[in-house]
Amino acid sequence: MLSNLGIIFSTIAFLTTLFLIHFSFAELKISGDKITKKIYKLSLVQLIFSISSFSILLIGYLLSDFSMINVYENSHTTKPLFYKISGTWGNHEGSMLLWINILVIFSFLFLLLNKKKNKNFKILTLIFQNLLISVFFIFLITNSNPFAPIFPIPNEGMGLNPILQDPALAIHPPLLYIGFVGSSIYFSAALASLISKIESKSFARIIKPWVSVSWFFQTVGILAGSIWAYYELGWGGYWFWDPVENSSLMPWFLMTALLHSVLVLERRIGLYSWVIVLSILTFTMSVVGTFLVRSGILNSVHTFANDPSRGLFILTFLILMVFSSIFIFFKYAPAENKNYRIFSKEFFILINNWFMIFFLAVVLIGTLYPVFLDTLTEKKISVGPPYYNFILAPFLIPLLFLMTHGPKHKWISSEAKNFFNKILFFSVFLFLIIFFVTTESNLLVNLVLLVSIYLITQSIFDFYENFKNNNTNLSRIISHFGFGLLIFFISINHIFSVESSFNITPGEKKDIKNYVIKFENLETLSGNNYKSVVGHFEILNKKRLIKENLKPEIRVYNQPKTITYEASIKSNLFSDTYLTMSNISDTDIFNIKFQKKPFMNFIWLSVLLIAFGGILKFFSKKKEI
Amino acid sequence: MKKSHLIIICIFFIFIFTTLYFSLHNKKIYNTEELVGQKISEVELTLFNNEKTFNTKNISNYRFVLLNFWASWCLPCRKEHKNLIILSKNKNLKIIGINFKDNKINAKKFLKEMGNPFFILATDIKGKKSVNFGVYGIPETILVSQDLTILKKYIGPLNLKDVNEIKKIINK
Numbered sequence: 001m002l003s004n005l006g007i008i009f010s011t012i013a014f015l016t017t018l019f020l021i022h023f024s025f026a027e028l029k030i031s032g033d034k035i036t037k038k039i040y041k042l043s044l045v046q047l048i049f050s051i052s053s054f055s056i057l058l059i060g061y062l063l064s065d066f067s068m069i070n071v072y073e074n075s076h077t078t079k080p081l082f083y084k085i086s087g088t089w090g091n092h093e094g095s096m097l098l099w100i101n102i103l104v105i106f107s108f109l110f111l112l113l114n115k116k117k118n119k120n121f122k123i124l125t126l127i128f129q130n131l132l133i134s135v136f137f138i139f140l141i142t143n144s145n146p147f148a149p150i151f152p153i154p155n156e157g158m159g160l161n162p163i164l165q166d167p168a169l170a171i172h173p174p175l176l177y178i179g180f181v182g183s184s185i186y187f188s189a190a191l192a193s194l195i196s197k198i199e200s201k202s203f204a205r206i207i208k209p210w211v212s213v214s215w216f217f218q219t220v221g222i223l224a225g226s227i228w229a230y231y232e233l234g235w236g237g238y239w240f241w242d243p244v245e246n247s248s249l250m251p252w253f254l255m256t257a258l259l260h261s262v263l264v265l266e267r268r269i270g271l272y273s274w275v276i277v278l279s280i281l282t283f284t285m286s287v288v289g290t291f292l293v294r295s296g297i298l299n300s301v302h303t304f305a306n307d308p309s310r311g312l313f314i315l316t317f318l319i320l321m322v323f324s325s326i327f328i329f330f331k332y333a334p335a336e337n338k339n340y341r342i343f344s345k346e347f348f349i350l351i352n353n354w355f356m357i358f359f360l361a362v363v364l365i366g367t368l369y370p371v372f373l374d375t376l377t378e379k380k381i382s383v384g385p386p387y388y389n390f391i392l393a394p395f396l397i398p399l400l401f402l403m404t405h406g407p408k409h410k411w412i413s414s415e416a417k418n419f420f421n422k423i424l425f426f427s428v429f430l431f432l433i434i435f436f437v438t439t440e441s442n443l444l445v446n447l448v449l450l451v452s453i454y455l456i457t458q459s460i461f462d463f464y465e466n467f468k469n470n471n472t473n474l475s476r477i478i479s480h481f482g483f484g485l486l487i488f489f490i491s492i493n494h495i496f497s498v499e500s501s502f503n504i505t506p507g508e509k510k511d512i513k514n515y516v517i518k519f520e521n522l523e524t525l526s527g528n529n530y531k532s533v534v535g536h537f538e539i540l541n542k543k544r545l546i547k548e549n550l551k552p553e554i555r556v557y558n559q560p561k562t563i564t565y566e567a568s569i570k571s572n573l574f575s576d577t578y579l580t581m582s583n584i585s586d587t588d589i590f591n592i593k594f595q596k597k598p599f600m601n602f603i604w605l606s607v608l609l610i611a612f613g614g615i616l617k618f619f620s621k622k623k624e625i
Numbered sequence: 626m627k628k629s630h631l632i633i634i635c636i637f638f639i640f641i642f643t644t645l646y647f648s649l650h651n652k653k654i655y656n657t658e659e660l661v662g663q664k665i666s667e668v669e670l671t672l673f674n675n676e677k678t679f680n681t682k683n684i685s686n687y688r689f690v691l692l693n694f695w696a697s698w699c700l701p702c703r704k705e706h707k708n709l710i711i712l713s714k715n716k717n718l719k720i721i722g723i724n725f726k727d728n729k730i731n732a733k734k735f736l737k738e739m740g741n742p743f744f745i746l747a748t749d750i751k752g753k754k755s756v757n758f759g760v761y762g763i764p765e766t767i768l769v770s771q772d773l774t775i776l777k778k779y780i781g782p783l784n785l786k787d788v789n790e791i792k793k794i795i796n797k
Contacts (some may be wrong), residue, residue, distance in 0.1 A: 021727075098724050250769070291645070295649055297645070297648050297649065308649045309649060311649045312646075312649060315642065315645055315646060315649070318642070319638075322638055322642075323635070326631070326634060326635065326638075330631050371645075371648050372648070374648065375644050375647050375648040376644065470776050503700060539665050589701070
């Protein structure tokens with residue numbers, strides 16, 4: 001029943017998309033400033049039916065309707081309600097339906113919210129956006145149908161992979177999708193603006209809110225994924241340069257670059273082509289990321305069953321998208337003259353772009369190189385954190401320095417500000433105090449610390465100025481402040497982390513630096529849909545004589561039969577104690593990974609601050625100075 | 626913009642997409658269980674007691690060979706050792722031990738203490754040769770027949786069930 005309804009709804013939505021494209025082309029030929037009601041109506045019908053088809057799948061999950069293969073394969077009657085809901089997008093087919101829904105919602109909102117006149121531009125954007133939507137509908141219906149029926153109807157489902165049963169992960173895909181699927185709207189708008197030859201400043205003004213919204217969701221989505229990896233997967237850190245994590249970070253770099261260069265384009269004409277390229281690249285990179293993750297080319301926790309046909313479809317789509325963008329760009333891109341004064345604000349904003357593109361290149365090479373090498377030469381290598389840290393860390397120093405200095409300059413003026421000021425001296429003073437505590441000998445780490453402190457103090461000072469004069473840019477200050485804090489806490493975390501991995505049997509004690517770890521005993525428990533072995537550990541801080549009790553778990557889930565290792569994390573304001581336990585088969589020996597991670601909560605909070613600053617830009621109507 | 630730019634950009638993307646296309650059909654997951662049923666790869670191993678070598682193609686001189694990867698630092702190896710001793714008493718089977726990333730003195734002490742079930746003992750100090758057998762952690766054990774086919778592969782310590790299974794195969 002539900003299965004048929006879902007297929008009917010999504011087919012109607014698909015057909016409406018085709019009609020919408022057809023009538024939009026017709027609309028281009030009609031002169032006048034107003035878009036006819038028909039387009040709005042079709043858009044609304046499309047929205048209603050695609051949301052309904054998603055709701056059908058959701059209801060299928062809520063009612064555990066196993067007549068749909070998708071529900072049967074990914075759900076189970078005993079699963080908690082919350083995870084039944086998140087199960088809807090916790091699989092390939094359902095997530096593709098979510099993807100389409102976001103494309104449709106953005107298309108509808110773009111049509112509705114842009115009250116400005118540029119009719120042709122709006123209609124062309126709608127056409128491109130709906131071309132994307134129709135391609136994904138074809139993919140959904142032919143290859144990844146979430147409503148496919150199963151007969152005879154099974155009594156019970158196979159269950160959701162237990163590592164996906166986590167609150168942070170339940171919200172991670174929708175957030176990330178709003179981020180990178182949302183970038184489709186400025187991809188479409190960029191192509192439309194090339195063809196319709198809309199004035200570059202108004203193009204910048206139109207896409208700015210969409211860029212900041214998608215950037216915000218991308219940032220929080222990455223954060224949710226990172227928190228999940230930390231708590232659930234037991235990776236024990238904030239970032240691992242896992243190829244799949246990188247896939248979400250790469251569009252983020254481009255969005256950040258775009259967020260900055262749009263500000264310049266709002267004021268100056270000279271940057272139009274570059275903003276167009278960035279808009280196109282952002283969505284392209286999002287699709288590349290999706291391709292890498294869904295095709296199974298990368299081995300990771302995101303492997304939703306490897307199916308080359310999916311990869312092939314996304315790859316074909318990617319090829320079409322890239323080559324038609326190149327074609328449109330070369331046919332319509334206007335020639336432009338570039339003149340920038342060194343030391344003007346836009347010069348510094350452009351430097352941000354250079355950094356972002358550099359970071360993107362490094363991460364892209366690190367992610368794709370092993371895939372390419374394997375395909376071309378059959379050599380297997382993996383690129384890990386040392387590569388990224390080695391290449392990226394030194395560039396943080398000039399980046400942070402410029403983030404502090406750049407915003408102080410005026411637009412279109414090359415007046416150089418006084419380099420040595422009281423804030424720099426104060427920052428050096430603060431750094432020396434911290435240096436006294438850390439006694440870190442690595443020059444690079446110290447320099448990164450110094451510039452991050454400089455950025456933090458400058459931001460605090462700007463914040464104070466902002467309240468006094470009420471005219472500076474709060475959004476920028478908060479985001480830059482957050483970034484300064486992020487790098488600061490990452491450095492401190494790096495300096496003070498304690499990590500150790502060892503074997504232990506119940507009753508034994510182990511000394512690691514300032515800590516004594518005592519394995520007290522083992523306990524077996526049974527949960528709702530799993531059985532578990534819980535280790536009781538006592539961790540004593542020898543210096544401060546504080547005792548903590550940790551209980552890492554090994555869980556055996558029955559549906560599907562999976563073993564998960566639940567890290568035990570004692571999270572305090574300033575430091576996290578982290579313990580994971582895995583057993584060595586047929587022995588009473590356990591392998592323990594012990595970590596002391598300072599300031600983890602502050603790292604998460606800093607990212608939230610960065611995101612918060614970005615979304616403020618969306619709400620601030622006032623032009624910044 | 627210039628035409629040459631366009632050509633360069635297109636060639637770049639064509640290269641990227643072609644490689645990605647081929648990588649779709651590449652096998653990604655390395656699963657050592659697939660080795661079962663295949664011929665064992667030819668590897669030259671250095672012996673433990675002297676500088677002489679043993680080539681795996683010489684396995685064909687014996688009816689059944691059990692390759693066991695072990696080390697003195699490996700606690701589960703200690704646990705499975707008594708099962709290897711039981712197996713070593715079977716006439717149809719020769720056990721070849723490969724001492725994995727180990728210290729020689731500790732390894733000798735281990736064998737003196739626990740007994741030596743190995744017909745031939747080889748070393749792999751750097752752990753690189755073991756890769757050819759699809760070993761990624763020890764203990765691992767591989768049962769090879771006279772025609773150099775891998776019959777069974779055990780990951781983790783051998784338990785009594787495994788011992789009985791091996792006995793069944795070699796006594797056929």
